Amino acid sequence: MTSPPEEVAADPSRIITILSPKGGAGKTSSATNLAVGLAKRYPREVVLVDLDLQFGDVASNMRLQPTSTIIDLARAWPVDSAQVKLALTSHSSGLYTLCAPLSPAEADEITADHVTGVLRALHRSFRYVVVDTDPGLSERVLSALDVSTDMVMICSTEVPSIRGLKKALEALDVVGLTSARRVLVLNRSNAKVGVDIGQLERTIGRPVDVRVPSSIDMVLATNDGIPVMESGRNPELVRAFEHLVEQFVTDDGKDHHGGKPASRLFKRKG
Numbered sequence: 001m002t003s004p005p006e007e008v009a010a011d012p013s014r015i016i017t018i019l020s021p022k023g024g025a026g027k028t029s030s031a032t033n034l035a036v037g038l039a040k041r042y043p044r045e046v047v048l049v050d051l052d053l054q055f056g057d058v059a060s061n062m063r064l065q066p067t068s069t070i071i072d073l074a075r076a077w078p079v080d081s082a083q084v085k086l087a088l089t090s091h092s093s094g095l096y097t098l099c100a101p102l103s104p105a106e107a108d109e110i111t112a113d114h115v116t117g118v119l120r121a122l123h124r125s126f127r128y129v130v131v132d133t134d135p136g137l138s139e140r141v142l143s144a145l146d147v148s149t150d151m152v153m154i155c156s157t158e159v160p161s162i163r164g165l166k167k168a169l170e171a172l173d174v175v176g177l178t179s180a181r182r183v184l185v186l187n188r189s190n191a192k193v194g195v196d197i198g199q200l201e202r203t204i205g206r207p208v209d210v211r212v213p214s215s216i217d218m219v220l221a222t223n224d225g226i227p228v229m230e231s232g233r234n235p236e237l238v239r240a241f242e243h244l245v246e247q248f249v250t251d252d253g254k255d256h257h258g259g260k261p262a263s264r265l266f267k268r269k270g
Contacts (some may be wrong), residue, residue, distance in 0.1 A: 014248060017131040017144045017180070020154040026187035027154045028057050029218055029261075030244070033131035034152070035174045036093045036229040036260050037245035038128045043094030045127040051115065051144060052134040053107035056100030063225035064089050064097060071101040073118060074110045084121040093230050098122070112143035128248070137168055145172065150248065151180040155204070157195045163191035163199055166204050182206065183247050188214040209247060212240040 016034070020027040035048040049070075050058035059066055068087040088096040098118070101107055113151035121128045131148070133141045145151060155165045172178065184204065186197065192257050201207050217234035221227055228237045 002052065004055055013123055013127050013129070015119055015131065015147040015148045016150040016152060016248065017133060017141075018142070018152045018154060019133060020161070021136055021168040022156075022158075023135040023159045024159050025154045025156040025158075026185075026212065027135075028052070028061060028132050029222065030154050030185055030187065030212070030241075031130055031230040032055075032058060032061050033241040034226045034244050035095050035128075035130040036091075036227045037241055037247065038093075038117065038130070039093045040093035040229070041245070041249055042127050044096070044265075046094075047096040047098060047122050047126045047129050048086065048131060049098045049119070049122065049131045050100040051131055051140060053100050053110055053140070054104040054134065056132065056134075057222075058097055058132055059089075059099045061222055061225060062091055062097065062227065064091065066097070066099040069099045069101050070114070070118065071106045072108060074114045077114060079119070079121070081121045081124055084118055085125060088185055093227075096126070100126070108138065110172070112139045115143045116138045116147055119144060123147075137171060139266065142175070142177070145177050145180060148180045150183065152183045152185055152244070154185050154187055155200070157189065157200075159195070162195070162200055169204065181236045183209045183244070185210045185212060185244060187212045190214055210240060210244045212244075213237065 018027050018031040031048060035046055039046040048054035048058060051251065065182050066089040070087070073084060073087050076083065088098055090096055117128060119131065131144050133144060153165055184206055186200070186208045190213045197208060213236055215234055215237055217228060217237060221233065228234055231242050232238055
């Protein structure tokens with residue numbers, strides 16, 4: 001694996017990939033709420049890509065009924081930026097989404113090259129590309145990480161989740177995927193399950209950046225199809241995800257890498 005290509009690394013826009021080697025850690029909830037939170041600050045400048053290609057839940061978590069998905073791009077390959085944009089589904093928050101295939105069987109048609117090409121095309125048109133992934137380190141997930149500027153690691157207060165993330169990070173180091181900035185999110189951080197956060201940080205080898213508390217409201221939001229950052233139904237959860245958003249955006253409206261807001265949807269060259 002290589003570091004992000006120059007056109008990605010030099011651009012203030014971000015490709016933020018959400019990673020969790022174990023399912024059930026809250027990866028998709030984190031991805032959707034991060035994307036909605038960014039879209040509140042940069043309407044029509046954020047796209048959420050569902051790369052959990054077999055069982056992706058982005059569409060259901062956001063009450064979307066896509067007419068096109070990433071499988072349509074794979075079947076029409078090669079595609080340009082205009083064709084990629086036409087496959088997007090808009091959300092009421094000002095966010096765009098590229099949804100996973102409607103059938104799990106279709107996932108096999110999508111290759112690592114498709115993933116890389118789609119993400120690069122979106123990066124040319126959006127300030128933020130947020131990528132939800134499937135559990136583990138598949139070739140397609142590694143391809144996404146290969147062009148990412150940032151990686152958000154999701155961990156829950158369960159020993160298998162902690163050990164799984166540690167192993168995943170060690171594997172990424174071995175293959176050379178070390179250039180993306182890493183942000184660690186601890187989900188269900190207030191759960192009383194006998195896990196010491198200090199020990200968790202020592203095991204993983206870095207401090208927790210964002211703590212998301214356990215709440216039934218997260219489950220209700222998933223069932224309702226309305227992310228908490230859109231509904232505001234739980235102020236404590238909203239504050240936690242705002243803290244995650246602030247890892248990439250400063251109070252003066254600039255992102256942490258010097259970029260300024262600019263409306264570029266359908267304007268930048270594909």
